[in-house]
Amino acid sequence: MKNTHNRRFSLDSLTIEDVIDWSLDSSSPCSSNDGCPTVNGHSKRLSLVMDLMRNPDLALSPAYMQQSMADPATPGGTNGDNMLSSMSMVSPPFTPSESTVNLAAEVQHDPEFVLSEPRLSVSEVQRVQSQLEELPRVVCESRARIPTTSGTEMFLHVYSNNVDNKEHLAIVYGEDIHSKSLFEARPGETEQDRMTRGAYTGRLYPGRTSSVEPKQPLPAKSGETLVRIHSECYTGETAWSARCDCGEQLDEAARLMALEGRGCIVYLRQEGRGIGLGEKLKAYNLQDLGADTVQANLMLRHPADARSFAMATAILVDLGLVNIRLLTNNPDKIAAVEGKNNEVHVTQRVPMVPLSWQKKGGFSSKEVDKYLETKVNRMGHLLDLGDRM
Numbered sequence: 001m002k003n004t005h006n007r008r009f010s011l012d013s014l015t016i017e018d019v020i021d022w023s024l025d026s027s028s029p030c031s032s033n034d035g036c037p038t039v040n041g042h043s044k045r046l047s048l049v050m051d052l053m054r055n056p057d058l059a060l061s062p063a064y065m066q067q068s069m070a071d072p073a074t075p076g077g078t079n080g081d082n083m084l085s086s087m088s089m090v091s092p093p094f095t096p097s098e099s100t101v102n103l104a105a106e107v108q109h110d111p112e113f114v115l116s117e118p119r120l121s122v123s124e125v126q127r128v129q130s131q132l133e134e135l136p137r138v139v140c141e142s143r144a145r146i147p148t149t150s151g152t153e154m155f156l157h158v159y160s161n162n163v164d165n166k167e168h169l170a171i172v173y174g175e176d177i178h179s180k181s182l183f184e185a186r187p188g189e190t191e192q193d194r195m196t197r198g199a200y201t202g203r204l205y206p207g208r209t210s211s212v213e214p215k216q217p218l219p220a221k222s223g224e225t226l227v228r229i230h231s232e233c234y235t236g237e238t239a240w241s242a243r244c245d246c247g248e249q250l251d252e253a254a255r256l257m258a259l260e261g262r263g264c265i266v267y268l269r270q271e272g273r274g275i276g277l278g279e280k281l282k283a284y285n286l287q288d289l290g291a292d293t294v295q296a297n298l299m300l301r302h303p304a305d306a307r308s309f310a311m312a313t314a315i316l317v318d319l320g321l322v323n324i325r326l327l328t329n330n331p332d333k334i335a336a337v338e339g340k341n342n343e344v345h346v347t348q349r350v351p352m353v354p355l356s357w358q359k360k361g362g363f364s365s366k367e368v369d370k371y372l373e374t375k376v377n378r379m380g381h382l383l384d385l386g387d388r389m
């Protein structure tokens, strides 16, 4: 194995706090406070640092080194804006920036490249992300009552936001949970418009003319709402995959909320832990070739987990769900969803134990065993493997 150490733009001696201080330092040439252009509210320099922290192996790229070391304030230095002007204005956790993808491709074609583990763990990266990320602005565009095949009804909420163009969702159990942004009056709208987009109290029925029911709306229930923050998984939820337990987790969350008569599943469109379905399928092939889920992502030049949960925090705030019981085994998700300014408070973690482990049905496969083992051993998930693996 070739030694690539001396080719690195070294973060080795820096702590995460050093990196944050450096990128936020208002006396440095490209900070957010001195008029330097910004990306998604952060200084461009900070965005570079975030790219590097998500994928530290970018530092192995000569192009990355050249560009990231270039200082716009240094005479003769490359103007960082040239590179950064090609960066997507969309938050990297949701849509990887062009520059990241291109640089990653270059690393891959570097004959001297040797795959190495990230120097910052997943939880460290997510802690930094949650400290830095501003909450996106979200608007609930519409909602509708959905009777479900289990006999329970829920209200499906569709959100837009100022960060990406995906339709993130909230699946809401309980008529008293209302979206602030949905119910806000919009200029020029009629009662019919309000009912059509779902900004009504009570139930719709043929001939109804007012968005507000004559009787008082239900008093808001206090207490801590059961919440699941779920990331899209086409394979596990729609294509019957036994490689992961995503479908089972979604069904189980819905069942528990139906039992309580109240709850919310925030459904984020960050397929494959944020890398997208096409890349996830490549990761599956690498897993069949012997890699675990973390290694497969890294081999494809993606972070082990490319997700952000700031969107979920913003949606929960919009729904007024600020004290929650969170269904998860992922400690990083708890830290991330609480938000930069503790906008949401997780009062309790409710574990998600596979149904087959509880002897309550479910399914088993050697692939899901490996998937769960990797979550526990490599990503710090809070599941007791016992003597299963």
Ligand SMILES: Nc1nc2c(ncn2[C@@H]2O[C@H](COP(=O)(O)OP(=O)(O)OP(=O)(O)O)[C@@H](O)[C@H]2O)c(=O)[nH]1
Binding pocket: 229, 230, 231, 232, 233, 234, 243, 244, 246, 249, 270, 271, 272, 273, 274, 275, 280, 283, 284, 293, 297, 327, 328, 329, 330, 333, 352, 381
């Ligand atoms: N990259 C990648 N993503 C996967 C793989 N298997 C499942 N996923 C994705 O992982 C995500 C599952 O996330 P969640 O179930 O919301 O959350 P979690 O972080 O695993 O933690 P829990 O809340 O404990 O379930 C979905 O986006 C899946 O598409 C895999 O092998 N590789």
